Amino acid sequence: xxxxxxxxxxxxxxxxxxxxxxxxxxxxxxxxxxxxxxxxxxxxxxxxxxxxxxxxxxxxxxxxxxxxxxxxxxxxxxxxxxxxxxxxxxxxxxxxxxxxxxxxxxxxxxxxxxxxxxxxxxxxxxxxxxxxxxxxxxxxxxxxxxxxxxxxxxxxxxxxxxxxxxxxxxxxxxxxxxxxxxxxxxxxxxxxxxxxxxxxxxxxxxxxxxxxxxxxxxxxxxxxxxxxxxxxxxxxxxxxxxxxxxxxxxxxxxxxxxxxxxxxxxxxxxxxxxxxxxxxxxxxxxxxxxxxxxxxxxxxxxxxxxxxxxxxxxxxxxxxxxxxxxxxxxxxxxxxxxxxxxxxxxxxxxxxxxxxxxxxxxxxxxxxxxxxxxxxxxxxx
Numbered sequence: 001x002x003x004x005x006x007x008x009x010x011x012x013x014x015x016x017x018x019x020x021x022x023x024x025x026x027x028x029x030x031x032x033x034x035x036x037x038x039x040x041x042x043x044x045x046x047x048x049x050x051x052x053x054x055x056x057x058x059x060x061x062x063x064x065x066x067x068x069x070x071x072x073x074x075x076x077x078x079x080x081x082x083x084x085x086x087x088x089x090x091x092x093x094x095x096x097x098x099x100x101x102x103x104x105x106x107x108x109x110x111x112x113x114x115x116x117x118x119x120x121x122x123x124x125x126x127x128x129x130x131x132x133x134x135x136x137x138x139x140x141x142x143x144x145x146x147x148x149x150x151x152x153x154x155x156x157x158x159x160x161x162x163x164x165x166x167x168x169x170x171x172x173x174x175x176x177x178x179x180x181x182x183x184x185x186x187x188x189x190x191x192x193x194x195x196x197x198x199x200x201x202x203x204x205x206x207x208x209x210x211x212x213x214x215x216x217x218x219x220x221x222x223x224x225x226x227x228x229x230x231x232x233x234x235x236x237x238x239x240x241x242x243x244x245x246x247x248x249x250x251x252x253x254x255x256x257x258x259x260x261x262x263x264x265x266x267x268x269x270x271x272x273x274x275x276x277x278x279x280x281x282x283x284x285x286x287x288x289x290x291x292x293x294x295x296x297x298x299x300x301x302x303x304x305x306x307x308x309x310x311x312x313x314x315x316x317x318x319x320x321x322x323x324x325x326x327x328x329x330x331x332x333x334x335x336x337x338x339x340x341x342x343x344x345x346x347x348x349x350x351x352x353x354x355x356x357x358x359x360x361x362x363x364x365x366x367x368x369x370x371x372x373x374x375x376x377x378x379x380x381x
Contacts, residue, residue: 055117058095059124066128075125075134078118082137083108086144087158090114095121109158110148110175111166115141116182123191135194142186142195145179146202150234153213155179168231168240169213177257180210211265211272213237214258218275219250221319225278227255229318239318244330245343249315252286255279256353263364273368280361283354286316288323293336293350300344302336311350325349 058074065071074095080103081094087108088094099106108115119141126134148159154169155176161167170176186192187204195203216237219226229239230251239248259279262272292308293300313323317332324332327339336349 055120058121061124063124063128066125071125072129072131075122075129075131078121079133079137081106082118082141085159086137086140087115088118088141094118107158108144110145110155110179111157111170112173113178115145116178119182120185120191123194126194127191138192139195139199142199142203145183146199146206149206149209152216152234152237153209153211154217154232154234155210156234165231165240165242167234168242169217169234169237170231171217171228171251171254171258172230172242172246174254174257176210176214177261180207180261183207183210211262214262215271215275218278219318224281225275226250226282226318227252227279228258230254241330244328245326245339245347247315247324247326247330247332248318249324250282250286250318250321251315252283252312253314253348253351253353255283256357259283259357260360263360268368276361276364280357283312283357286312286321287354288312288350298345299341300336300349302350309352310355311352312354314347314349314351 061071066075077096077098078088078094080098080100081088081092083089083106084104085108087110089106090109090112091114110116119138122134123138125131126138144159145155149155150169152169156168157166157170157172157175183203183206186195187200187207192200214228217228217232219229219239227250229248230246231240231242232238233240241248259276262268262276262279265272268276287310289310290304290306290308291311292303292305293311294303315324315326316322317324322334324334325336325339326332327343333339336344
């Protein structure tokens with residue numbers, strides 16, 4: 001009997017370990033559907049990029065830590081992963097070990113939060129150690145970001161450009177918002193006081209043009225501002241298709257980050273106020289009640305649950321505001337169950353992303369007030 005119980009316990013432990021590995025892989029995995037780029041550094045056995053909390057942990061360290069052997073080791077590892085252009089690759093833990101392959105094979109990006117945190121770390125490293133290599137790497141990266149920004153104020157996923165969807169102004173995965181937050185830090189934070197005044201002014205100008213781009217990209221439906229799509233044309237601000245399963249649609253996930261950025265502005269203009277109020281109103285109208293998304297046998301399914309907290313779909317059809325879904329065939333469906341299992345399980349179609357929007361808006365409203373100016377000109381659809 002004891003051996004039977006031990007055997008059952010052992011199987012349960014193995015199952016739990018396998019399940020944990022599966023969910024970690026799902027959490028950190030990123031879709032690689034980019035011909036010629038997906039496996040740039042796969043020959044190097046590196047850990048996948050860790051969660052954002054790792055970078056937050058480093059940001060909380062004091063100057064003595066950045067001077068320590070551990071801090072210098074990590075800074076040197078990060079330095080070795082910088083591409084010739086000045087950016088860093090995505091989905092790789094650039095803190096774990098040095099890159100030892102051909103440095104010319106590195107292709108950096110702004111996608112999936114790559115590059116911005118490496119810059120933050122190296123700026124702290126330079127201030128702590130005075131190592132000129134770190135300063136030079138930060139300046140190279142900042143110059144690269146400034147050069148990559150379009151005249152219309154947005155950024156592509158990486159630079160130099162290709163002819164695929166990567167060239168579009170990209171809000172997906174916080175690409176645009178992440179770069180803008182960094183540019184504001186470069187312009188205003190003491191962590192970048194080693195940057196010359198001309199570059200810091202350029203960073204502020206870059207941020208301001210990014211705000212103008214955000215306002216022009218906000219989708220207007222029937223005269224009312226709504227939220228934002230994942231990608232836009234770099235010339236005329238019109239929404240664009242991403243990958244086959246990423247349609248032209250209002251995106252709840254990406255729009256939360258955009259809205260948070262707008263709410264962080266001091267002394268917001270009437271146009272910014274209108275954008276915030278319109279987006280907040282849209283999030284309230286788009287929340288979905290009475291369903292819960294659950295994992296079952298390696299698949300995601302929707303179950304009815306009147307007690308489930310509100311959630312939001314990733315994509316909403318412009319005009320009708322209906323949740324939409326696309327598989328790899330690129331055909332719009334109105335139910336997650338209608339797309340293939342691989343995409344149901346491999347993409348975030350629902351989430352509680354906007355659960356704090358109403359509370360954040362209430363605090364913002366108390367601080368800055370509002371004009372009630374909701375109708376305005378913009379990306380009309």
